[in-house]
Amino acid sequence: MAYTDIDRPDLYFNTKLYTGNGSTQSITGVGFQPDWVWCKSRSDARQHALVDSVRGATKELASNLSSAEFTIPTGITSFDTDGFSLGSGGDTNNNGSTFVAWNWLASNTTASNTDGSITSTVSANTTSGFSIVSYSGSASNITVGHGLGVTPKMILIKNRTSAVDWTVYHESLGNAKLVRLNTTTAEESTNQFSFGTSPTSSVFALGGGYSMVNTSGANYIAYCFADVQGFSKFGSYTGNGSTDGTFVYTGFKPAFLLMKRTNNTGSWIMYDNKRSSSSKNLTDKYLYANLTNAETTDTAEGIDFLSNGFKHRNTFSASNGSGDTYIYMAFAEEPLVGDNPATAR
Numbered sequence: 001m002a003y004t005d006i007d008r009p010d011l012y013f014n015t016k017l018y019t020g021n022g023s024t025q026s027i028t029g030v031g032f033q034p035d036w037v038w039c040k041s042r043s044d045a046r047q048h049a050l051v052d053s054v055r056g057a058t059k060e061l062a063s064n065l066s067s068a069e070f071t072i073p074t075g076i077t078s079f080d081t082d083g084f085s086l087g088s089g090g091d092t093n094n095n096g097s098t099f100v101a102w103n104w105l106a107s108n109t110t111a112s113n114t115d116g117s118i119t120s121t122v123s124a125n126t127t128s129g130f131s132i133v134s135y136s137g138s139a140s141n142i143t144v145g146h147g148l149g150v151t152p153k154m155i156l157i158k159n160r161t162s163a164v165d166w167t168v169y170h171e172s173l174g175n176a177k178l179v180r181l182n183t184t185t186a187e188e189s190t191n192q193f194s195f196g197t198s199p200t201s202s203v204f205a206l207g208g209g210y211s212m213v214n215t216s217g218a219n220y221i222a223y224c225f226a227d228v229q230g231f232s233k234f235g236s237y238t239g240n241g242s243t244d245g246t247f248v249y250t251g252f253k254p255a256f257l258l259m260k261r262t263n264n265t266g267s268w269i270m271y272d273n274k275r276s277s278s279s280k281n282l283t284d285k286y287l288y289a290n291l292t293n294a295e296t297t298d299t300a301e302g303i304d305f306l307s308n309g310f311k312h313r314n315t316f317s318a319s320n321g322s323g324d325t326y327i328y329m330a331f332a333e334e335p336l337v338g339d340n341p342a343t344a345r
Contacts, residue, residue, distance in 0.1 A: 005127070005228050005229045005230055005231065006127065006128065006228060006229075006230050006231040006332070006335065007230070007335060009230070009231050009252070009255065009331065009332040009333060009334065009335065010031055010255075010333075011031060011032060011105070012032070012104070012105045012125065012127070012128035012130070012231065013102070013103065013104050013105070013128070013231075013232075013255065013256065013331045013332075014030050014031050014032070014103050014255075015100060015101070015102050015103070015255060015256060015272045015273065015274040015275075016029060016030050016083065016100070016101045016103060016274075017042075017098070017099070017100055017101075017274055017275065018098075018099050018101065019096065019097070019098055019099070020041075020086075020090075020092070020093040020094045020095055020096060020097045020098075020099060021093065021095055022088055022093065022094060022095025022096075023088055023093075023095075024077075024085070024086060024087055024088065024093075025085070025086050025093065026080060026083060026084075026085045026086070027083040027084055027085070027086065027101065028080070028082045028083040029082065029083060030082055030083040030084070030101075030103045031082065032082070032103075032105045033079055033080060033081050033082070033083075033105070033108050034053075034079055034083070034084060034103035034104060034105060035052055035053040035054070035079065035104060035105055035106035035107070035108060035123050035132060036050070036051075036052045036053070036103070036104040036106065036130075036132060036223065037049075037050070037051050037052075037076055037079070037084055037101055037102070037103050038050050038063070038101065038102045038103075039051075039076070039091070039092045039099055039100070039101045039102075040099065040100055040270075040287055041091065041094065041097050041098070041099055041294065042097075042098040042099060042100055042275065042285075042287070042294060042295040043097045043098045043294055043295070044094065044097050044294055045292045045293055045294050046090065046091045046094070046097075046292055047062045047064060047065065047091045047292055048062045048063040048064050048091075048289065048292075049062065049072075049075055049076065049089075049091045049092050050062065050063060051075065051076040052106075052123075052132050052221065052223075053079050053106070053108070053110075053123060053132070054106075054110055054121060054122075054123050054132045054133075054134050054221065055069065055134065055160070055221060057075075057076050057077050057078050057079060057084075058071055058072055058073050058075055058076065058077060059071060059072075060072045060075055060076075060091075061158055061160070061221070062182075063166065063181050063182060063268075063289045063290065064182055064288075064289065064290050064291055064292055065182055066163050066164055066165045066166070066182055067163050068159065068160060068161055068162055068163050069158075069160040069161075072087075072089055072091075073087060074087030074088045074089035074093075075087060075089040075091065075092050075093075076092060083103075084101070084103075100272065100274070100275060100287070100295075102256060102272065104128075104130055105125055105128065105130070106123035106124060106125045106130055106131060106132050107123045107124055107125055108123070109123065110122065110123050111123075111124075111147070113133075113145035113146075113147050114145065115143075115145030115146075115147075115202040115203050116135075116142065116143035116144045116145040116202075116203045117142050117143045118135060118136070118138065118142050118143075118144060119135075119145075120133050120134060120135040120144050120145050120146075121133070121134040121135070122134075122145065122146065122147040123147075124146070124147030124148055126147075126148060126149050126150075127228075128228055128231055128232070129148060129150065129152075129225060129226030129227065129228040129231070129232055130148075130223075130224070130225055130226075130232075131146050131147045131148050131152075131223075131224045132221065132222075132223060132224075133145075133146050133147070133221070133222040133223075133224060134219070134220070134221055134222075135219075135220050135222070136217075136218070136219055136220070137159075137213075137214045137215045137216055137217065137218040137219070137220060138208055138214060138215075138216055139208050139209055139215070139216040140208035140209075141194050141195075141205065141206065141207055141208045141214075142194075142205070142206050142208065142214060143194075143203040143204070143205045143206075144203055144204055144205075144206065144222070145202060145203050146199070146202070146203065146204060146222070146224045148201070148224060148226050149201055149202075150201050150226045151198075151199050151200055151201050151226065152169075152199050152204065152224040152225055152226050153170070153171045153225060153226055153227050153234035154168070154169065154170050154171065154224075154225045154234045154329055155168070155169040155199065155204060155222055155223065155224050155225070156168055156181060156222065156223040157169070157212065157213050157220060157221070157222045158220065158221055158222075159211060159212060159213075159215075159218050159219075159220055160218070160219045160220060160221055161217070161218040161219050162211060162215075162218055164211045164212050165180040165181075165182055165183060165212055166180055166181035166182050166212075167180065167181075167192065167212045167213050168180065168181050169193060169199070169204070170234065170236075170327045171198075171234065172234070172235060172236035172327050173187055173236075173262060173327065174198075175193045175196050175197060175198045175199075176189055176190060176191075176193070176196045177189055177190060178190045178192060178193075179260060179262060179327070181268060181289060181290065182290050183290060184265045184266055184267050184290060185265060186261070186262060186263060186264050186265055186266075187262040187263065191207050191210075192206060192207050192210045192212065192213050192214070193205060193206065193207065193213075194206055194207050195207060204222075204224070225329065229251060229335075230251060230252050230332060230335030231252070231331065231332050231335070232329070232330065232331050232332065233250040233251065233252070233328075233329075233330045234327075234328070234329050234330075235248070235250075235327070235328060236262075236325060236326060236327050236328070237325075237326055237328070238323065238324070238325055238326075239261075239312070239317075239319070239320040239321045239322060239323065239324045239325075239326060240312075240320065240322055240323075241315050241320060241321055241322025241323070242312075242315065242320075242322075243313055243314060243315060244313075245311060245312025245313055245314060245315075245320045246311070246312050246320060247306075247309060247310075247311040247312075248309050248310050248311070248328070249308055249309040250308065250309040250310065250330050250332075251308060251309070251335070252308070252309075252330075252332035252333070252334060252335045253273075253305060253306065253307050253308070253332065253333045253334045253335075254271075254273065254305045254309070254310050254330045254331070254332065254333060255272060255273045255274075255331050255332055255333035256270075256271070256272045256273070256329075256330065256331040257269075257270070257271045257272070257283075257303070257305075257310060257328060257329075257330050258270050258289060258328060258329045258330075259319055259326050259327065259328040259329075260326060260327055260328075261317070261318060261319070261321065261324050261325070261326050262325050262326060262327055263324055263325045264321075264324060266317065266318045266324075267288045267289075267290050267291060267318050268288060268289035268290050269286050269287075269288065269289075269318050269319055270286055270287045270288065270289055271283045271285070271286050271303055271305075273305055273333050275295065276305075281304040281305055281306060282299060282302045282303070282304055282313065283302055283303050283304070283305050283310075284297055284298060284299045284301070284302035285297050286298075286301070300314055300316075301314045301316040301319070302314060303319070305333075307334075310330070
């Protein structure tokens, strides 16, 4: 029997709920010092706020925007030993608003990486298969070291300097296609991944002169993810358009799920295990990564988080349209096997 590589997923990823106070506050209870924090207001239509330790606190990106990096001194102001601190900024701490923050651990430090044709700055956690990579663009094809030691399955890339769309590489789509995190557009053919070069255990390749991933004079950030048994899974599935919906095996009970229809237009849907209003398996609250919308609660569009994966209980075209194809990223609440076996609610 194969056993999980990570018995305590909450030591590497955790979701934290909090209420804004419009002033300053420290959010604790994350369980580690996060390197990447993704915040979203649940009660209000506000921008997403993505901050990481490589770029530094107060440097925000928004998953719903093509905008270049913002400096927000009143947003997330520091990464702390058990969470993070906030200023009075409305997108992360509006008085009386409810928020969700998804937190990932990298290495709590950075290192220069010379595996690629250019030098990158990397914070990598080889145990959890997550790295944050900063690099500068070029007018020519480049390779960029990611520090994982295994091949990434999914990479999110954003130009920090210019207002251009987010680029998403997903292994299920292959190296000749991409999707855009801040839009609803379907998959599209591309030469941006160095004309069809797949990532390796040490680098990912980028075509020269593409503003979204590699243009001269621009700075970029990339979030890289690998499959880790019992902790993370990146895959695809086909919807069936039924309330007895498609089941997707992950090998763990999910804590977080992001999905996108790729053969047609559709929003990026975000579920997690902390916001559900159900005492059963149904996870019925979701947000859109590409929109400012407040949280939606709809049992007719919910998903069951089970001990070994997730199952659709809806005909929602954004997640379970008949014959439609979807990509997803999932992180674990509990592994299926090991010292801490999962059980459904």
